[in-house]
């Protein structure tokens with residue numbers, strides 16, 4: 001499928017507001033990929049598909065997850081399932097089979113340890129696209145242009161603080177990802 005065909009298919013699946021968000025993520029993912037040396041074509045593809053299933057009913061996502069070999073840990077927080085289901089159906093729906101692209105969709109909401117460059121780009125693009133509005137977002141946008149790992153560490157902290165304030169569960173992969181990336185940032189290591 002061409003990128004334009006994927007765009008039209010995604011557009012048909014989402015509310016106008018959510019589709020504008022996706023367009024923002026595509027734009028930001030493309031830009032961050034170019035700055036940091038990731039593949040911009042792959043970044044845009046992952047960004048196009050990441051929220052394809054975002055408006056599906058929870059019951060449908062859970063049912064599909066049960067049929068798709070998705071680890072039951074991801075059922076703990078059902079808001080995390082849509083990226084995994086999008087990745088599971090992407091080969092058939094869009095002809096996308098690149099594992100890195102599919103993982104960027106799978107982990108775009110939670111993050112995980114040892115994220116690839118592409119996964120980091122798409123995670124941050126989702127958090128920082130022009131339609132996002134929260135107190136730290138302007139500062140995070142600036143940091144993301146210069147230091148992807150620092151932006152990721154700050155973004156995990158921001159999400160975790162947000163979830164704690166709302167008495168919401170924190171997905172364990174996010175805590176693991178947060179602990180690891182701060183170690184990387186403090187050691188000055190490049191991963």
Ligand SMILES: Nc1ncnc2c1ncn2[C@@H]1O[C@H](COP(=O)(O)OP(=O)(O)O)[C@@H](O)[C@H]1O
Pocket residue numbers: 051054077079080108109110126159163168169170171174
């Ligand atoms: N790491 C996490 N652990 C648990 N819940 C989370 C986590 N990240 C996000 N959520 C929940 O998922 C919801 C959707 O998050 P959001 O970042 O808007 O995802 P997306 O861009 O994939 O739609 C949030 O409102 C929050 O309730």
